[in-house]
Amino acid sequence: MIDLFFDDISKFKKTEVTKLIRTSIDVGIEEMQFKKKYYLSIFVTNDINMKKINFKYRKKNKTTNVLSFPQNEIRPVGKSSLTILGDIVISLEKIYEESLDQGKQFYNHLSHMIIHSLLHLLGYNHDTKKNFEIMKKKEITILSKMSISSPYK
Numbered sequence: 001m002i003d004l005f006f007d008d009i010s011k012f013k014k015t016e017v018t019k020l021i022r023t024s025i026d027v028g029i030e031e032m033q034f035k036k037k038y039y040l041s042i043f044v045t046n047d048i049n050m051k052k053i054n055f056k057y058r059k060k061n062k063t064t065n066v067l068s069f070p071q072n073e074i075r076p077v078g079k080s081s082l083t084i085l086g087d088i089v090i091s092l093e094k095i096y097e098e099s100l101d102q103g104k105q106f107y108n109h110l111s112h113m114i115i116h117s118l119l120h121l122l123g124y125n126h127d128t129k130k131n132f133e134i135m136k137k138k139e140i141t142i143l144s145k146m147s148i149s150s151p152y153k
Contacts (some may be wrong), residue, residue, distance in 0.1 A: 001014050001019075001037075001038070001042050002082040003039075003040070004018060005043045006045070007045045007049060008048075011046065011093070012105075014086055017092065021109060023111075023146070024110075024146070025114065027115075028114070028118045032119075032122055032138070034122065036083045037077070037080060037081070039083070039084050039085065040085045040118075040121065041086075042089075043087065043090070044090045045089065045092075045130040046119070047093040047094055048094055050091035050093075051063040054087055062096075063091055063094050063095060064091065065091060066088060066095075066117045067087075068086065068118075068121055069083045070085070070086040070090075070120060071116075071121075085118075085121040085122070086136070087102070090113065090114070090147075095113055099137050102122045104153070108143075109151065111143065111148055112143060112151045115142050119135055119139065124138065136152060140152065
């Protein structure tokens with residue numbers, strides 16, 4: 001289950017962004033063969049709010065494209081369980097700015113950032129060259145399933 005929350009994204013089409021986020025998460029979950037019931041919250045906002053969140057949780061006084069807050073907590077639900085994957089925060093303004101700077105299509109770049117964040121929630125990291133290569137390969141594979149070419153070219 002995905003909960004989406006939006007704040008001050010008037011420059012963007014909420015229905016298109018919602019559809020893209022849900023599709024990206026669905027494809028990512030399927031390609032990672034994550035079979036458990038899950039919960040994930042996604043907050044879509046602007047640069048001002050992202051800067052505040054980035055400072056509060058990472059002590060970095062600047063905006064960023066996405067933040068991932070993994071939880072991976074298992075909670076009982078009836079006779080089964082639910083895995084709380086965590087939270088993703090997205091600045092559409094920053095992603096749009098990056099797409100222009102990098103000559104990428106906005107929605108493709110947004111999909112990449114969502115997949116990138118999802119992989120963080122699933123335990124992937126890019127703290128070493130080896131881990132970066134592993135994560136990059138996963139991102140490229142998942143994006144290819146959505147007919148999006150490698151963002152690393």
